[in-house]
Amino acid sequence: MTQTAFLNPSDAVVSTHAGTIAGDRFQVLDSWRGICALLVALFHFPIASTISQSSFIGSSYLFVDFFFVLSGFVIASSYANRLGRPGEVTRFALVRFGRIYPLHLVMLAAFTAFELLRLVLPQLHGTGAAPFTCGFDLKSLAANLLLLQGVGFEDRLTWNAPSWSISAGFFACLLFAGVVFVAGARLDMVRCRRRHRAAVPARLLHASYGCVL
Numbered sequence: 001m002t003q004t005a006f007l008n009p010s011d012a013v014v015s016t017h018a019g020t021i022a023g024d025r026f027q028v029l030d031s032w033r034g035i036c037a038l039l040v041a042l043f044h045f046p047i048a049s050t051i052s053q054s055s056f057i058g059s060s061y062l063f064v065d066f067f068f069v070l071s072g073f074v075i076a077s078s079y080a081n082r083l084g085r086p087g088e089v090t091r092f093a094l095v096r097f098g099r100i101y102p103l104h105l106v107m108l109a110a111f112t113a114f115e116l117l118r119l120v121l122p123q124l125h126g127t128g129a130a131p132f133t134c135g136f137d138l139k140s141l142a143a144n145l146l147l148l149q150g151v152g153f154e155d156r157l158t159w160n161a162p163s164w165s166i167s168a169g170f171f172a173c174l175l176f177a178g179v180v181f182v183a184g185a186r187l188d189m190v191r192c193r194r195r196h197r198a199a200v201p202a203r204l205l206h207a208s209y210g211c212v213l
Contacts, residue, residue, distance in 0.1 A: 039063045079177070089181050093173075115136050144158060
């Protein structure tokens, strides 16, 4: 399918409206996004083998950036012309929030439950840190609940460590929506002023012609 999409670019984009306000879906990029996600997961997989110890897998954290670039391209292509009104920006933010927060909350609840279990059962402490310390404290929990763990409020990875990426991605989406909305509003203002300036000479000419008559 990928080869066909490259040979026929017009077939690479299909319309989809499955419960979101997204516009076009680039099927040719779906496989690349999946490959990036799998390589990043393999990078984090705690196992020692020839594959996991290879320099390629050891550098697979770079696919996080590649994944962000692909996602940014898809989002920009789908929403660049759909964020001209405050209501559209609000809906966009709610859609993005709804896509990431439920699973994030479930995973955060699982981590919290485990810390509570360690607190109730001291034998689970082992030789590690005490419950709700060292990246699992209540302050960091609040930051994670507010999706602030990946935007500078934490100086290290806390709780569900990989969730920093959805935090950064969510606020990057909000920034994108804000820039598109403000830029679109300014562009509309410039166009309005140009139309007004172009209309002034025509009105003067029409008025002078009426006076002559």
